[in-house]
Amino acid sequence: MSATSMTRDTCAPGRGTLTVLLLASTLGVMGGATIAPVIEVIRQALDVGGAAAGLVLTSHSLAIAVVSPMVGRATDRFGPRLPLAFGLAVYGLGGGAGMVVESYPALFVSRLVLGVGAAAVFTCSTAALLGLYRGELRDKVMGWRTAATTAGGFLYPLAAGALGNHSWHAPFAIYLIGLPLGAATLLALPHGASSNENGRKTQHRRGGAVRLLREHPLVLGLCGLWVATTGLMMVLAVSLPRRLDQLGIHDTFVVALYGSVIASGAATVVGLAYAKLTAHLGHATLMRIAAAAWTTALLVFAFADHPALLLLVPFLTGIGSGITMPTLTVLVDRAAPPEQRGTATSLQASALFGGQFASPLVFGPLIDTTSIATGALVAAAGTTLILIALFRLRDLPETPDTDNSAADPASAAEPI
Structure with missing residues (x-):
């Protein structure tokens, strides 16, 4: 067997592998959005305040933020197959x-x-x-991942909204999809699959997340951007159902259309076009567009007094999410060494979901003592500062991938 064929046999995942990973991606960031359409119903049924209801959406984020670094180290050491299958089973049961x-x-x-x-x-x-995709194909796969994630943001909340009209318990059945998907992971991902390029074995570094952040401060800065953006944008996720209720919209199916479906549709379109957008605009320009879209969405949300105007909010937030998710994921990966890819990815998870968890703790009391509009304006001030900071940058790092052999599309996975 030639060296080339050995490389291709080792690193080229099949269509089933890519399908399972994309399906798993629909679940990773949808823990709260799935039940967002019924959060106001849950709040009233359990007789809790707005801050407590917000924690129903974000409490899982606390566990993610705490557990992710341990998962990252396990992924670097053993590969993603078994931890992913186990996680899907726990996801379904929890x-x-x-x-x-x-x-x-x-x-x-x-x-x-x-x-x-x-x-x-x-x-x-x-x-x-x-780890499985390099070069331009990685941008395509990251765009597909965003499209898959946001497609989940379209389908799951829509199903939850329909089920929520029968019982606030019913939408939680959607999470059970994690059980069969966990079994599929064991079958589709190869034994010994690595998070490093082409499945290469690399020396495991000691020191974990702390050492990674100390030796690669850019990772820290990018994770800080994750914390800020997710924390600020959770104001919309938590408050939009409540705002719609104030405007007389109580049907959970309609709430799902506003809260997740429109945003997911916009983000899906951006994800499918992400590779071309990156090639023409670059990462910095895309991030500026995302920050501008978020700021506009928060301002519209603060002042809109009619349900029709609120349709702009999920559309704009979807554009921002569709840009930010693949961009920051790729940039963090490029800023970290390949043998610590799992740890770097876990730090993104800690930052992303840590920001989500902290958001209702910060903005919940502010909104309860003032108004939803005040909370949105404060969040808009934060996204404006992010936008100004991004304009002060000449460009975000565009470090080329180091594994040129894997950048050849011929040696990469067959697209679905």
Whole structure:
């Protein structure tokens, strides 16, 4: 067997592998969005305040932020296959528990269990995709991943909105999809699959996340951007159902259309075109567009007094999310050494979901004591500062991939 054929046999995943990883990607960041359409119903049924209801959406994020670094180290050492399969099973069981719980404390605990599984799903699926694809094909796959994730943001909340009209417990059945997907992961991902390029074995570094951040400060800066953007934008995710309720929209199916479906549709379109957008505009320009879209969305949300105007909010946030998710994922990966890809990816998860968890703790009391509009304006001030900071940068790093052999599309996975 020639060296070329050996490389291709080793590194080229099949169509089934890519399909499973993209399906897993639909779950990793959808823990809260899936039940967002029924969050106001849950709040009223359990008789809790706005901040407590927000924690139902984001409590799993606390578990993700805490557990992700451990998942990342395990991924660097053993590969993503087994941690991903285990995480999908825990995701399904923890999320599905909401079908039978009747109290707020029990629901909160089940959301923490969901977060443990989601930490593995997000970290392992992302590390596997980054390790298996290089060059221009990586940008395409990252765009497909964004499209897959946002397609989940379209389908799952829509299904949850329809089920929520029958019972607030029913939407939690959607999480059970993690169980068969976990079994499929064991079958589709090859044994010993690595998070490093082409499955190469590299020396495992000691020191974990702290050493990575110390030796590669750009990773710290990019993770800080994750924290800021997700924390600020969660104001919309938590407050939009409440704002719609104030405007007389109580049907959870319609709330799903506003809260997730429109945003996911916009982000899906951006994800499918992401490779071309990156080639023509570059990462810095794309991030500026994202920050501008978010700022505009928050301003519209603060002042809109009619449901029709609020349609602009999810559209603009979807554009921002469709840009930011693949861009920051690729940039963090380029800023870290390949043998610490799992750790770097886990730090993204900690930053992303840590920002989500902190958001209702910061903005919940502010909104409860003032108004939803005030919270949105404060968040808009934050995204404006991010936009100004991005304009002060000449460009974000465009470090080329180091593994040129894997950049050849002929040696990469067959696209679906």
